[in-house]
Amino acid sequence: EDQVTQSPEALRLQEGESSSLNCSYTVSGLRGLFWYRQDPGKGPEFLFTLYSAGEEKEKERLKATLTKKESFLHITAPKPEDSATYLCAVQASGTGNQFYFGTGTSLTVIP
Amino acid sequence: DGGITQSPKYLFRKEGQNVTLSCEQNLNHDAMYWYRQDPGQGLRLIYYSQIVNDFQKGDIAEGYSVSREKKESFPLTVTSAQKNPTAFYLCASKRAPGFLETQYFGPGTRLLVL
Numbered sequence: 168e169d170q171v172t173q174s175p176e177a178l179r180l181q182e183g184e185s186s187s188l189n190c191s192y193t194v195s196g197l198r199g200l201f202w203y204r205q206d207p208g209k210g211p212e213f214l215f216t217l218y219s220a221g222e223e224k225e226k227e228r229l230k231a232t233l234t235k236k237e238s239f240l241h242i243t244a245p246k247p248e249d250s251a252t253y254l255c256a257v258q259a260s261g262t263g264n265q266f267y268f269g270t271g272t273s274l275t276v277i278p
Numbered sequence: 279d280g281g282i283t284q285s286p287k288y289l290f291r292k293e294g295q296n297v298t299l300s301c302e303q304n305l306n307h308d309a310m311y312w313y314r315q316d317p318g319q320g321l322r323l324i325y326y327s328q329i330v331n332d333f334q335k336g337d338i339a340e341g342y343s344v345s346r347e348k349k350e351s352f353p354l355t356v357t358s359a360q361k362n363p364t365a366f367y368l369c370a371s372k373r374a375p376g377f378l379e380t381q382y383f384g385p386g387t388r389l390l391v392l
Contacts, residue, residue, distance in 0.1 A: 171320065199378050210282075210368055210383035211321075218378065254321070258378070265336075266381060268313075268320035 170194070173255050173269035180276050183244045188253055188272045191237040196260030200238050202231050203254040205271070211254055214240075245276045281305065282384035284369050289389045291356065291363060299354045299387045301369030309372040310352040311381060314338060314365045321368065327352055328374075356389065364391050 174189045192200065199218050203211035215224040217233040224231045228249065230241040240253055252271040258264055282303045291297045303310065309328050313321040323336030327346040341360025346352055352371075356363045366388050370381040 210385050213380045270320045
C-alpha cells in the first residue's frame with residue numbers, strides 16, 4: 168500500500184536554529200515528490216518538486232533532498248515567518264497518477 | 279491574475295441539507311481535484327476529473343457528488359448522506375493528469391455543521 172509518513176509531527180525552533188523535516192515514503196513507481204507550505208486556514212503553497220534520488224532543490228532558507236526511501240526539508244537559520252505546516256506528497260505511477268499526502272510537520276520558529 | 283478560487287470561505291450546513299462548494303480556475307488546466315483535510319490527517323482525495331464531463335471517485339467519495347460541465351469549474355456537493363462533513367475542503371488543479379508537475383491549490387472552504 169502506498170504510504171507517506173512525515174516526522175516530527177511538530178517542531179519548535181529558536182530563530183536561527185537549523186533543523187530538518189523528514190518525509191519517508193513507500194510507493195510503487197515514484198514519479199515525483201512534492202513539498203508544500205501551508206499557513207493556517209489557507210491552501211497549500213507549492214515549494215519544490217524532486218524526481219530522482221540524489222536530486223536537491225533550494226529556495227532561500229529551504230533545501231529539499233531526495234533518496235530512494237525518503238526526502239528531507241532542511242531549514243537553515245529559520246525566521247519566525249517560516250512558521251507553518253510543511254506537507255509532503257508523492258505521485259505514484261499507478262492508480263491514476265494520484266497524489267498521496269503525509270500528515271505534515273507543524274513548524275514554529277520562536278523569535 | 280491566474281489562479282484557483284473557492285467560495286464561500288466558510289459554509290454552514292444544517293442537518294439533512296445538501297450544500298455545494300464552488301471551485302473555479304482560469305489556469306486552463308485539464309485536471310481538477312477535491313480534497314478533504316482533517317486535523318492530524320493528510321489530505322484525502324474525494325473526487326478528481328481529468329477532462330470535461332468525466333470524473334472518478336477518490337478514496338472517500340461516499341456522501342459527495344461532483345460535476346464537470348466546463349473546463350474551468352468543478353463544484354462539489356456535500357450531501358445529507360455525508361454524516362461527518364465538518365472539515366476544510368481544498369480544490370486543486372493541474373495542467374494535465376500525466377504531466378510530472380505539481381497541483382495548485384485554492385484557498386479552501388471550511389464547512390461547519392449547525
